[in-house]
Amino acid sequence: MSADVTIDPRRLGKVAVLMGGHSAEREVSLMSGTGVLEALRRRGVDAHAFDPAQRDLCDLKREGYQRAFITLHGRFGEDGTVQGALELMGIPYTGPGVLASSVAMDKVMTKRIWRAEGLPTPDWRQVASAEDTAAAFQALGAPMIVKPAREGSTIGLTKVTDAAQCAEAYRLAARHDPEVLCEQFVGGDEVTCPVLGTGAEARALPVIHIVAPDGNYDYEHKYFTDDTQYIVPCDLPAGEEAAIQALVLKAYQTLGCRGWARADVMIDARTRQPYLLEINTSPGMTGHSLVPMSARAVGIDYETLCLQVLATAALDNPLPASVVS
Numbered sequence: 001m002s003a004d005v006t007i008d009p010r011r012l013g014k015v016a017v018l019m020g021g022h023s024a025e026r027e028v029s030l031m032s033g034t035g036v037l038e039a040l041r042r043r044g045v046d047a048h049a050f051d052p053a054q055r056d057l058c059d060l061k062r063e064g065y066q067r068a069f070i071t072l073h074g075r076f077g078e079d080g081t082v083q084g085a086l087e088l089m090g091i092p093y094t095g096p097g098v099l100a101s102s103v104a105m106d107k108v109m110t111k112r113i114w115r116a117e118g119l120p121t122p123d124w125r126q127v128a129s130a131e132d133t134a135a136a137f138q139a140l141g142a143p144m145i146v147k148p149a150r151e152g153s154t155i156g157l158t159k160v161t162d163a164a165q166c167a168e169a170y171r172l173a174a175r176h177d178p179e180v181l182c183e184q185f186v187g188g189d190e191v192t193c194p195v196l197g198t199g200a201e202a203r204a205l206p207v208i209h210i211v212a213p214d215g216n217y218d219y220e221h222k223y224f225t226d227d228t229q230y231i232v233p234c235d236l237p238a239g240e241e242a243a244i245q246a247l248v249l250k251a252y253q254t255l256g257c258r259g260w261a262r263a264d265v266m267i268d269a270r271t272r273q274p275y276l277l278e279i280n281t282s283p284g285m286t287g288h289s290l291v292p293m294s295a296r297a298v299g300i301d302y303e304t305l306c307l308q309v310l311a312t313a314a315l316d317n318p319l320p321a322s323v324v325s
Contacts, residue, residue, distance in 0.1 A: 007311045009044040013066030015310065016091075018082065020051035023074030024155050024176060032285040033071040039306040040069070052082065061089045067313045068093040069306070070282050074152050078282040079105035087315055094309050096281045097316035100256040104281045107181050108149045110255065114276055117254050119247065121276045122184040122266070130167035136182035137166050143185040146170060148177035152280060159185065183277075188269035191234065193248040194283065194291040198258035198312065204245035205294040209234040230290070232297045240267070244274050251276050259312045262291055 017040070019033020020026055033049060040047040050060065052072070060068065068091050072078055080102030086093045096104065103109050111121045125136035126149065137144050137160060146169035147157040156176035158169035173180040190212070194205040209231040234241055248263040262283040265274045283291045285306070295305045 007307055009040075009046075009307070012045055012310060014064055015040065015045055015047040015067045015069060016050040016060055016065045017047055017069045017071060018050050018052060018077065019071045020053050021072040021074075021077040021082075022053050023072070023076050023078075023151075025073035025152060026053070028284060028286060029071055029073045029077070031287075032073065032289065035285050035287070035302070036069055036071050036306050039303040040310065043303050043307050045307070045310065052077070057082070057085050058089075060086075060091055065091055067091065067310065069310050069313070070094050071285060073282055073284065074155075075105065075150055078152070078280075079150065083316075087317060090315065090318065092313040092315050094313045095259045096255070096257040096261060097314075099316075100258070101281050104255055104257070104261070104279045105150050106179070107147075107278050108179065110278060113254060114251060117250075119251055119254065119276055120273060122186050124181055124183045127170065127180050127182050128178075130170045133160075133166040133170040133180070133182055134163055137163055140182060140184045143187075145181075145183040145185050146173050147181055147183070148173045149179035149181045150177045152278075186266035186268055186275050188272075189236070189267040190264070191236070191244060191267060191274075192262055192264050192290050192294075193244055194260065194262040194294050195249055195252045195257070196260050196295075196308070198314075199253075202249060202252060202258075204249045205291070206232050206297040207234045207236065207241045207244050208232040208290055208294055209236065210290075228288075230293055232294055236267075237272070240272065240274075247274055247276065251279060255279065257281060258314065260291070260309050 017033050017037045020030050037047050037049055070093055080098045083098045083101050108126050114121045127133045127136055142161050144160045146160055156173045160169050190210045191207050193207045195202055197203055211229040213227045251263055261279050261281045263279045264277040267274050292302045
C-alpha cells in the first residue's frame with residue numbers, strides 16, 4: 001500500500017463517506033463513519049457524510065461525488081448491494097467488490113469456499129427450524145454457536161450448552177436473518193488479523209489477541225465498554241502469528257477481496273490449530289475498532305489509515321465514459 005506522502009488529497013476528488021444505512025449495525029456504522037469523515041477532512045480531503053437510509057443513492061451521481069468510502073456495516077452496505085449500485089454509477093469505492101462482498105457477508109457460503117480450498121474453519125450446519133438446530137447440536141456437540149448467517153457484531157448470537165436452549169437460540173437468530181448457522185465451538189485464543197491491499201501487494205497487519213471478560217466478546221464488549229483487553233503486538237507462541245497472517249491472507253485472496261478486510265480466527269487451546277470464523281469486508285473504524293489498533297502497531301495512525309484505504313477505492317468493472325456520463 002502506498003505511503004500517505006504520495007497521496008495528494010486534492011486528487012481524490014469529492015468523497016462520500018457512506019454511513020448509517022438500514023442494517024442492525026446502523027449505530028456502529030455511524031460511529032465508524034464519523035471517525036473516518038473527521039480524519040479525512042483533517043487531511044484535506046473534500047469529504048461529506050452520506051446516509052443511504054436518509055438519501056437516495058442516486059444523489060451521489062447527481063451531486064458529483066468521485067469516490068465513496070464505505071463505512072456501512074452488515075446487510076444493505078457490506079453485502080454487495082451498495083457496491084453494485086456504485087459500479088453502475090461509475091463511482092469507485094473502498095473495500096472488496098460486488099461478488100467478494102456478497103460472498104463474505106454470507107458466512108455459510110464463505111465457509112463452503114474456504115473448506116473447498118482446504119482452509120480450516122469449524123464444522124457447521126445450516127438450519128431452517130428449531131428441530132434442525134436440535135439435530136445440529138447432536139451432530140456438532142456442546143458448546144455450539146447459533147447465529148444469523150448474514151449479520152455481524154455478534155448480533156443474534158447464542159452459545160448453546162444444553163439442548164433445551166436450541167429452540168430459543170434459533171428463534172433469536174432467525175429474527176435477524178432467515179438463514180441460520182450452527183457452528184462447532186472452538187475453545188481457545190480469539191484473535192483477529194486485518195489485511196490491506198490488493199493482489200500480490202496485499203499484506204497482513206499484526207495479529208490482535210482479544211481477551212474478553214469470561215471469554216464473552218459480545219456487542220457491548222466490542223463497542224461500548226473498556227473491559228476487553230487487546231494484546232498487540234500479540235503474545236502468541238513463536239511462529240503462530242506468522243502462520244495466522246499467512247492463513248488470513250490466503251482466506252482474503254481466496255474470496256477475491258481487495259482494498260481491505262479483517263478476518264476473525266479461533267485457536268484451539270489443545271491443538272493450537274487456527275480456525276477461520278468469518279471475514280469482515282467493511283471493518284469497524286470506531287474508537288474500539290481493531291483495524292486501526294493493528295495499524296498503529298506498525299506505525300500507521302488513524303488518519304493515515306483512512307487516507308490509504310480511500311486511495312485504494314476502485315471499480316470491479318469500469319464502464320465506458322459514455323455509459324456513466
